[in-house]
Amino acid sequence: MTEDRASADVLQSALAAATDTRVLTAGTDVLGRTGSVFAEAFGTPTGLPSAQLIADGNTWAVAGEQVGAALRQAGVGLGEPFIFPAVPTVYASYDNVERIREHLRAQDGVPVVIGSGTLNDLVKLAAWELEREYLVVATAASMDGYAAYGASITKGGFKITRYCPAPAAIVADYGLLAAAPGRLTATGVGDLVEKIPAGGDWILADALDIETIDDDVWHLVQDPLRDSIAHPELIAAGDAGAIRGLSEGLLMSGLAMQAHQSSRPASGAGHQFSHLWEMEGLGLDEEPPLSHGMKVGLGTISLCALYEVALNRDLATLDVEAAVAAWPTWEQMETRVRGAALPPEVTEAAVEQSRLKYLAAPELRARLERLRDLWPGLAQRLRAQLLPAADIQHRLATVGAITHPSQIGVEEARFRATYVRAQMIRSRYTLLDVLLEANLLEECVAELFAPGGFWGSQPWRRPGEVTN
Numbered sequence: 002m003t004e005d006r007a008s009a010d011v012l013q014s015a016l017a018a019a020t021d022t023r024v025l026t027a028g029t030d031v032l033g034r035t036g037s038v039f040a041e042a043f044g045t046p047t048g049l050p051s052a053q054l055i056a057d058g059n060t061w062a063v064a065g066e067q068v069g070a071a072l073r074q075a076g077v078g079l080g081e082p083f084i085f086p087a088v089p090t091v092y093a094s095y096d097n098v099e100r101i102r103e104h105l106r107a108q109d110g111v112p113v114v115i116g117s118g119t120l121n122d123l124v125k126l127a128a129w130e131l132e133r134e135y136l137v138v139a140t141a142a143s144m145d146g147y148a149a150y151g152a153s154i155t156k157g158g159f160k161i162t163r164y165c166p167a168p169a170a171i172v173a174d175y176g177l178l179a180a181a182p183g184r185l186t187a188t189g190v191g192d193l194v195e196k197i198p199a200g201g202d203w204i205l206a207d208a209l210d211i212e213t214i215d216d217d218v219w220h221l222v223q224d225p226l227r228d229s230i231a232h233p234e235l236i237a238a239g240d241a242g243a244i245r246g247l248s249e250g251l252l253m254s255g256l257a258m259q260a261h262q263s264s265r266p267a268s269g270a271g272h273q274f275s276h277l278w279e280m281e282g283l284g285l286d287e288e289p290p291l292s293h294g295m296k297v298g299l300g301t302i303s304l305c306a307l308y309e310v311a312l313n314r315d316l317a318t319l320d321v322e323a324a325v326a327a328w329p330t331w332e333q334m335e336t337r338v339r340g341a342a343l344p345p346e347v348t349e350a351a352v353e354q355s356r357l358k359y360l361a362a363p364e365l366r367a368r369l370e371r372l373r374d375l376w377p378g379l380a381q382r383l384r385a386q387l388l389p390a391a392d393i394q395h396r397l398a399t400v401g402a403i404t405h406p407s408q409i410g411v412e413e414a415r416f417r418a419t420y421v422r423a424q425m426i427r428s429r430y431t432l433l434d435v436l437l438e439a440n441l442l443e444e445c446v447a448e449l450f451a452p453g454g455f456w457g458s459q460p461w462r463r464p465g466e467v468t469n
């Protein structure tokens with residue numbers, strides 16, 4: 002109870018900083034409070050609106066009756082629920098957004114979605130298109146998106162992120178989250194652990210005067226992070242305390258993105274690996290589709306390995322003039338992006354994103370001189386922030402997450418190219434940019450794949466074969 006209260010205080014302070022979410026109840030056995038949360042968030046002096054429940058067969062089975070009962074008990078009227086079948090897994094497609102939207106449109110009422118990942122994203126966008134707020138009852142600690150704005154939706158075969166506000170109210174019942182299938186919890190660990198190298202990326206962007214760290218937001222994400230991932234074996238065993246830590250880490254991260262109005266606090270180059278694979282449609286046709294957090298976890302290992310290689314170099318002795326001499330003109334850079342074999346639909350956006358962060362030679366020289374001069378202290382800050390790639394890989398293996406590209410059918414050449422392509426698709430400044438600008442990206446990546454390097458020493462296996 003005391004522990005519940007202490008963690009509740011931390012969450013409430015994060016909630017105070019959030020822009021969209023007004024009411025949050027997280028704890029043990031809190032499903033029964035859904036009605037009072039609903040009333041607090043959506044009640045007006047003239048009464049309560051009705052609610053429209055959306056679920057799938059799985060989430061309805063674990064929480065549908067209880068949520069419905071709690072709402073009725075609070076005097077909330079309920080329309081006919083919209084329940085997707087349990088199988089096949091609901092797909093995060095725009096078709097499904099439209100199906101939900103048309104169902105919702107038929108009557109007034111506040112959407113209440115029972116589900117964390119795909120279902121939440123679908124309802125988030127459908128509700129936004131109807132200019133309605135909504136409530137989410139989380140059913141798995143599978144990603145930070147249930148407390149964040151934005152929805153990742155596939156349209157025309159490609160996954161895109163659409164803007165839409167975060168839920169106005171959130172109910173997170175730790176018992177329910179602990180009972181979720183292990184693969185969903187594993188994907189949540191993958192999404193959360195990326196905040197480690199993402200923090201490194203933000204430290205770099207801050208030091209080079211590109212994107213200042215907001216201390217309050219930083220602490221929301223980074224303070225609970227290490228504890229949240231400290232005991233992967235307990236997370237894998239469904240231990241209530243460990244699942245609570247994971248869930249809180251994800252909630253804090255979602256609320257921090259609201260507070261910052263940007264995904265910077267919770268997303269770095271490790272996420273860009275995942276975004277690129279999503280744009281390429283990797284694993285979309287699997288049943289269930291390859292999840293966000295599984296790809297992000299692998300991106301996290303990839304970035305931590307690259308940080309290790311980078312931190313083995315002494316950039317205090319960087320040859321700035323040689324790097325400036327090797328720097329492409331914008332025309333050459335554009336040619337490079339266009340030649341990177343990105344999906345055609347992604348190429349134009351990648352050119353634009355690359356243009357946004359492209360520097361002319363004089364500015365590049367100034368930035369690299371700053372990097373060189375700051376390096377001793379900066380490297381120290383980064384070492385304190387990061388964890389070894391092998392450590393992250395071990396933790397992810399312990400919870401049953403993806404730990405090697407061959408498990409998702411990505412062969413070595415494609416994976417190696419991901420280190421180069423991921424830099425192109427977002428203007429966000431990360432370690433990939435630092436190394437590209439210092440003319441070190443190619444040689445650092447080569448080192449990872451050389452015999453004895455992090456990836457070079459791990460044999461590529463057939464999909465499905467387990468590594469570690």
Ligand SMILES: [Zn+2]
Nearest residue numbers: 145192293297
């Ligand atoms: Zn994520």
